[in-house]
Amino acid sequence: MGRYVLRRLLQFIPVFLGTTFLIYTMVWAVPGDPFAGKCGERPCPDAFVTVMTERFNLNDPLLVQYVKYLGQLLQGNFGETFSGVPVGQLIVDAYPTTVKLAVVALVIEAVIGISAGLLTGLRGRGFLDNLVLVSTLFLIAIPTFVTGYVLQILLGLRWGIIDPTVSSEAAWGELLVPGFVLGSLSMAYVARLTRTSIAENLRADYVRTAVAKGLPPRRVVGIHLLRNSVIPVITFMGTDLGALMGGAIVTEGVFNIRGIGGLLFRSILTKEGVTVTGVVTLLVIVYLLMNLLVDVLYAVLDPRIRYD
Amino acid sequence: MTEPTDAISSTTSRGAYAAATTEGRQRGLWSDAWRNLRRQPTFLISAGLILLVLVMAAFPQLFTSVDPTYGDLSRQRQLPSVDAWFGYDNQGADIYARVIYGTRASVVVGVLATAGTVLIGSTLGILAGYYGGWLDALMSRVADVFFGLPFVLGAIVILTTLNAPGSTPGPVRIVAQVVLSIALLSWPVAMRIMRAAVISAKQNDYVKAARALGASSRRIIFRHLLPNCLAPVLVYATIALGAFIGVEATLSFLGLGLRSPVVSWGVMISDARDYVRIAPHLLLFPAGFLTMTVLAFVMLGDAVREALDPKLR
Numbered sequence: 001m002g003r004y005v006l007r008r009l010l011q012f013i014p015v016f017l018g019t020t021f022l023i024y025t026m027v028w029a030v031p032g033d034p035f036a037g038k039c040g041e042r043p044c045p046d047a048f049v050t051v052m053t054e055r056f057n058l059n060d061p062l063l064v065q066y067v068k069y070l071g072q073l074l075q076g077n078f079g080e081t082f083s084g085v086p087v088g089q090l091i092v093d094a095y096p097t098t099v100k101l102a103v104v105a106l107v108i109e110a111v112i113g114i115s116a117g118l119l120t121g122l123r124g125r126g127f128l129d130n131l132v133l134v135s136t137l138f139l140i141a142i143p144t145f146v147t148g149y150v151l152q153i154l155l156g157l158r159w160g161i162i163d164p165t166v167s168s169e170a171a172w173g174e175l176l177v178p179g180f181v182l183g184s185l186s187m188a189y190v191a192r193l194t195r196t197s198i199a200e201n202l203r204a205d206y207v208r209t210a211v212a213k214g215l216p217p218r219r220v221v222g223i224h225l226l227r228n229s230v231i232p233v234i235t236f237m238g239t240d241l242g243a244l245m246g247g248a249i250v251t252e253g254v255f256n257i258r259g260i261g262g263l264l265f266r267s268i269l270t271k272e273g274v275t276v277t278g279v280v281t282l283l284v285i286v287y288l289l290m291n292l293l294v295d296v297l298y299a300v301l302d303p304r305i306r307y308d
Numbered sequence: 309m310t311e312p313t314d315a316i317s318s319t320t321s322r323g324a325y326a327a328a329t330t331e332g333r334q335r336g337l338w339s340d341a342w343r344n345l346r347r348q349p350t351f352l353i354s355a356g357l358i359l360l361v362l363v364m365a366a367f368p369q370l371f372t373s374v375d376p377t378y379g380d381l382s383r384q385r386q387l388p389s390v391d392a393w394f395g396y397d398n399q400g401a402d403i404y405a406r407v408i409y410g411t412r413a414s415v416v417v418g419v420l421a422t423a424g425t426v427l428i429g430s431t432l433g434i435l436a437g438y439y440g441g442w443l444d445a446l447m448s449r450v451a452d453v454f455f456g457l458p459f460v461l462g463a464i465v466i467l468t469t470l471n472a473p474g475s476t477p478g479p480v481r482i483v484a485q486v487v488l489s490i491a492l493l494s495w496p497v498a499m500r501i502m503r504a505a506v507i508s509a510k511q512n513d514y515v516k517a518a519r520a521l522g523a524s525s526r527r528i529i530f531r532h533l534l535p536n537c538l539a540p541v542l543v544y545a546t547i548a549l550g551a552f553i554g555v556e557a558t559l560s561f562l563g564l565g566l567r568s569p570v571v572s573w574g575v576m577i578s579d580a581r582d583y584v585r586i587a588p589h590l591l592l593f594p595a596g597f598l599t600m601t602v603l604a605f606v607m608l609g610d611a612v613r614e615a616l617d618p619k620l621r
Contacts, residue, residue, distance in 0.1 A: 011445070011449060014449055015449050015452040015453055018449070018450070018452075018453040019452075019453045019457065022453060022457070023457065023465070026465050026466070026469050027465065133606075134603075137550075137599065137602060137603050137606055138599060140547060140550045140551060140554070140602055140606070142554070142595060142598075142599070143554040143557045143558050143561070143574075143577060144554075144558065145558065145561050145578075145581065146577060146581070146591065146595060149581055149584055150584065153584060185551065185554075188547075189547060192543070192547065196540075196543060232501075232504065232540070235500065235504065239455065239497075239500070242458060243458055243459055245458065246457075246458015246459065246460060246461045246462075247458060247459055247460050249460050249461065249464075249562075250460070250558060250561070250562075264461055265464065265562075268461075268464055268465060268468060269468070276465070280457065280458075280461065283458055283461075284457075287452075287455070288452065291452065
């Protein structure tokens with residue numbers, strides 16, 4: 001196992017390089033003058049352009065620019081924006097909020113999704129099954145921003161149960177509703193994946209054996225059935241955390257949460273390439289670590305899967 | 309299961325060939341599935357709904373004679389009435405006509421993006437899962453690179469890169485770009501699902517038996533692995549189809565996807581977002597059609613999965 005983890009960590013290197021290079025190329029290859037609109041309602045003075053071109057190595061070929069950027073990054077320097085704000089500071093301000101939001105969303109989707117999937121998978125066709133299927137369909141069909149606005153209006157403005165917007169501290173309790181909105185789509189996926197998986201494994205020989213041995217139903221379901229059935233669900237949720245953090249743009253916009261989603265959206269539109277690359281790099285690292293965690297969990301959950 | 313072939317299986321040449329050469333042999337998987345499907349009410353209902361949606365997408369003028377882009381501000385946000393079944397939107401345009409005409413863009417984006425995603429993802433997934441080794445390592449890393457990019461962000465970056473700010477690309481170009489960005493960013497999901505299914509199916513006895521009998525890799529992939537591994541990808545694809553139509557709406561919402569004068573459900577939903585409190589019908593009807601379409605596709609996917617997966621019978 002140790003050797004496997006080490007090998008996976010080594011495999012991170014090409015993926016890390018590939019993703020950062022991809023995003024660097026896409027951001028800096030955006031057609032148009034990088035200094036357009038940077039100096040208000042007039043063209044930038046030559047002195048400014050010269051300094052900035054020098055600072056961001058804009059005269060070098062793209063590959064050289066990227067290598068220089070990477071060299072700085074590896075020393076822990078995320079660079080600074082055109083106006084001189086260190087990107088590292090922007091990230092430190094925004095990151096914890098988004099991580100919190102994504103974790104809340106993940107927990108909500110796991111608890112509700114797996115329970116709903118388990119219940120319907122065990123019961124088979126019937127009223128409850130149809131109810132869950134239809135409600136997951138609604139969650140899938142309605143875009144996040146609609147769910148967000150509707151909950152914000154109903155719970156926040158009409159009934160006054162929650163604050164319509166999240167304060168800048170972003171306490172855990174405040175993030176419950178935004179987390180639900182963010183995780184609602186994935187919750188539907190989790191419920192359906194669990195249901196499919198449970199229904200399939202319910203007829204497996206090992207379940208029949210476990211029942212025949214006279215094990216109590218709780219143990220058959222909890223140890224034998226669930227452990228085997230959550231493997232695809234765990235894959236999904238592991239890869240989902242990164243997606244949740246990146247997809248938080250809309251939820252953060254609706255609930256006015258100061259996270260990296262909004263930071264990124266503004267940076268892309270104002271062509272702050274350094275900020276975009278830095279934040280996406282962090283998101284990619286989170287994603288890679290979650291993938292590793294998922295693969296290691298496979299072996300723990302299912303001893304038939306071995307890495308050696 | 310052992311009766312001679314009938315008209316249905318002769319539609320698939322391989323099944324017909326197999327049945328003709330060895331009489332009494334089991335029918336092909338897909339023709340067998342088709343026989344099962346025809347008796348399922350959920351399949352019939354969803355197929356009917358999908359057919360309706362497709363007809364709406366292809367021939368909107370069959371359903372309404374009102375111009376969906378004509379607006380009259382004097383009837384702004386009027387409630388549903390006999391004249392306009394679904395009422396009027398913020399520009400005073402007929403919502404019923406807009407919903408009907410909006411079907412095309414939404415369905416085209418959803419279907420093309422799903423087809424692209426599944427095709428790329430499952431091809432690469434089956435190759436990676438079956439051959440393993442360096443091919444698997446390489447593909448998985450490439451998939452990681454694309455999947456590591458957060459979905460909405462990746463789409464935003466791609467769409468802003470493809471369209472310089474201030475440009476006004478035509479509707480066809482925008483649709484192509486939206487489809488491209490969705491497929492490019494979501495194929496790794498389909499690939500990972502397919503790869504996981506193939507890896508677990510590969511260790512089954514029937515694959516080992518086939519290999520021991522001297523079956524070629526090509527035969528094992530197409531006859532044994534593909535039918536046994538397709539179910540999870542199909543389930544994903546049907547759900548993804550709905551999600552992609554929602555993604556199209558999200559991109560419109562952020563001002564990057566389709567936009568007026570193109571009529572689509574996504575554009576309508578994002579137009580309605582500021583008026584939900586005072587005029588919920590602006591949101592209700594496009595969202596309802598969206599939900600109905602997704603419902604149809606997911607029901608279809610479920611029925612197909614059950615028919616295809618021999619383990620569930």
